[in-house]
Amino acid sequence: MNHRPANNFRSLTRYLTPPWRVLLWSVVLLLASSLLMLAQPWLAGQLTAIMLTPDATNWSAGHLMMLWLVLLVLRNGLGFATQYYIGSAGENMTAQLRSRLFQHLQALPLSYHQQRRRGDLLAILSNDAEYISGFVTDTLVQLLPMLLTLGGACLMMLVLDPLVASLAIILLPPYFLLMKIVGRRLRPISRAWIDAYSNLFTYIDEHLAMLPAIKSFTREPTELDRFQSENAQLLRLSKKQLLIESLLGPAVSLMTGLGLLLLLWLGYSQVNAGELEAAQLVSLLLYAVLLTTPLRGLADVYGQVQRTRGAAERILDFLGEQPEPDDSGAQDLPAVRGEIRFTDVGFQYPGGKPVLRGFNLHVEAGETLALIGANGAGKSTVAHLMMRMADPDSGAISIDGVDLSTVSLKSLRTQIGLVAQHTLLLNATVADNIGYGSPVASQQAIEAAAIKANAHNFITALPQGYDTVIGDQGVRLSGGQRQRLALARTLLTDPPILILDEATSMYDPEGESEFIRECTEVLQGKTVILITHRESTLVLADRVVRLEKL
Numbered sequence: 001m002n003h004r005p006a007n008n009f010r011s012l013t014r015y016l017t018p019p020w021r022v023l024l025w026s027v028v029l030l031l032a033s034s035l036l037m038l039a040q041p042w043l044a045g046q047l048t049a050i051m052l053t054p055d056a057t058n059w060s061a062g063h064l065m066m067l068w069l070v071l072l073v074l075r076n077g078l079g080f081a082t083q084y085y086i087g088s089a090g091e092n093m094t095a096q097l098r099s100r101l102f103q104h105l106q107a108l109p110l111s112y113h114q115q116r117r118r119g120d121l122l123a124i125l126s127n128d129a130e131y132i133s134g135f136v137t138d139t140l141v142q143l144l145p146m147l148l149t150l151g152g153a154c155l156m157m158l159v160l161d162p163l164v165a166s167l168a169i170i171l172l173p174p175y176f177l178l179m180k181i182v183g184r185r186l187r188p189i190s191r192a193w194i195d196a197y198s199n200l201f202t203y204i205d206e207h208l209a210m211l212p213a214i215k216s217f218t219r220e221p222t223e224l225d226r227f228q229s230e231n232a233q234l235l236r237l238s239k240k241q242l243l244i245e246s247l248l249g250p251a252v253s254l255m256t257g258l259g260l261l262l263l264l265w266l267g268y269s270q271v272n273a274g275e276l277e278a279a280q281l282v283s284l285l286l287y288a289v290l291l292t293t294p295l296r297g298l299a300d301v302y303g304q305v306q307r308t309r310g311a312a313e314r315i316l317d318f319l320g321e322q323p324e325p326d327d328s329g330a331q332d333l334p335a336v337r338g339e340i341r342f343t344d345v346g347f348q349y350p351g352g353k354p355v356l357r358g359f360n361l362h363v364e365a366g367e368t369l370a371l372i373g374a375n376g377a378g379k380s381t382v383a384h385l386m387m388r389m390a391d392p393d394s395g396a397i398s399i400d401g402v403d404l405s406t407v408s409l410k411s412l413r414t415q416i417g418l419v420a421q422h423t424l425l426l427n428a429t430v431a432d433n434i435g436y437g438s439p440v441a442s443q444q445a446i447e448a449a450a451i452k453a454n455a456h457n458f459i460t461a462l463p464q465g466y467d468t469v470i471g472d473q474g475v476r477l478s479g480g481q482r483q484r485l486a487l488a489r490t491l492l493t494d495p496p497i498l499i500l501d502e503a504t505s506m507y508d509p510e511g512e513s514e515f516i517r518e519c520t521e522v523l524q525g526k527t528v529i530l531i532t533h534r535e536s537t538l539v540l541a542d543r544v545v546r547l548e549k550l
């Protein structure tokens with residue numbers, strides 16, 4: 001998706017409400033600070049005049065120095081207030097944007113996440129969000145005060161000596177041209193830097209997930225090489241960026257220094273010719289020095305605009321992605337009995353081959369149906385379609401006669417309990433994991449669910465029982481123990497429809513037989529779809545349906 005840069009910021013304000021009042025006040029404070037800054041060269045000129053010809057003004061040196069002190073304290077007081085005020089506004093904006101992005105991230109369908117690299121999303125939530133608020137607080141808000149200082153200093157110089165001031169003003173356009181050229185060189189580098197940054201973090205993320213496999217295949221040296229190559233790419237671009245940025249500071253300093261020297265020479269000649277007073281020259285030079293601050297600031301603006309443009313494009317592209325259907329107006333699926341019907345359903349994953357074509361299935365309410373078939377036949381896909389993780393390309397799915405495409409996702413998903421093939425657990429306690437889908441469940445209810453899932457015995461044998469922290473994805477548990485927790489978590493929500501996708505594939509035979517015995521009672525009154533490759537679990541089923549691979 002392409003966005004015109006001029007529209008980027010306006011489009012972003014749909015998602016981010018800048019604290020306009022705070023920003024306006026910040027501009028006012030910064031303007032006041034600029035005005036105070038502009039008074040200092042004038043004071044220096046007055047002081048010089050007193051030193052050179054004590055009767056030249058009505059002011060005494062003591063008065064002037066007192067005034068200078070007051071200005072100094074005021075300006076730095078204002079400096080502190082504005083920095084803190086603007087800084088807080090920036091942090092608030094970053095937090096607000098991050099939260100909006102996170103909300104969107106959750107609202108996007110699983111199919112989106114299955115096609116995207118996690119590192120790219122992490123870079124958007126971390127770096128890009130900060131670039132945007134940094135641009136508002138460090139660039140936009142500072143722009144007007146910088147222009148005031150620039151304009152004010154030029155004006156004061158014009159009043160003091162039009163000739164010297166004209167020379168200073170003539171030097172400004174070539175200076176800005178140079179900045180533009182440097183900024184243009186920085187733009188592709190900063191884009192490439194962001195890409196390299198997200199590549200590196202995508203790689204680290206993947207690496208951590210793959211670590212057990214990496215170790216068992218002893219692929220550490222190869223992985224280190226890959227890491228070093230990604231790291232070297234990031235380093236190379238960081239250094240390129242650093243080179244230009246490091247050159248920029250001294251180049252600006254050199255140029256402004258040369259300009260100042262030129263002004264000094266011209267002013268000095270005028271003082272010698274009796275056309276300018278020495279005290280005026282002091283003020284003039286100090287105004288010229290004052291000019292250099294906004295010049296440096298404005299030099300950065302170009303680079304910041306380029307960087308922010310890239311961040312804004314990525315954020316807008318991300319926020320422009322279609323979330324799961326907005327079902328705020330959709331009807332809620334009433335409490336169901338559990339009669340499920342697939343009618344002529346066709347489905348394929350984006351860019352993939354058809355998985356289901358003209359698929360029909362009818363499951364009676366309260367029936368336990370075993371769905372079997374070869375790997376890749378589409379059994380888990382049937383479960384995903386029922387949960388509306390994806391919608392069918394053709395045909396319809398209904399529960400109790402209600403077409404699922406017409407109901408709200410929440411009312412549908414809370415009535416189906418899915419124990420998925422891949423167990424996903426939190427790095428939290430056993431009790432937290434079992435209670436994840438039912439936050440208000442009592443300890444007793446949690447234990448009852450664990451007993452039904454045949455998990456209670458192993459949990460009580462853990463060092464802290466139900467309070468044992470299980471590690472990332474439950475690394476401190478065995479595969480079968482993880483499955484038992486996942487099953488207990490779903491049983492606790494007590495849904496009228498239950499889909500068990502290889503839910504007991506890792507149970508030991510005794511555990512499984514016990515579960516099957518317990519289950520007869522647990523499954524009573526529920527519609528159950530049992531996806532399995534294990535003969536032993538088929539005894540639970542009222543009917544077996546084989547799904548053929550297309």
Ligand SMILES: Nc1ncnc2c1ncn2[C@@H]1O[C@H](COP(=O)(O)OP(=O)(O)OP(=O)(O)O)[C@@H](O)[C@H]1O
Pocket residue numbers: 114349350352355373374375376377378379380381382421
């Ligand atoms: N997210 C996805 N994106 C693209 N293709 C997918 C995706 N998930 C599954 N598939 C493909 O869809 C087909 C059906 O997959 P599915 O997981 O439903 O099979 P299954 O019958 O559950 O297999 P298994 O018995 O191995 O669990 C497979 O060919 C698979 O490659």
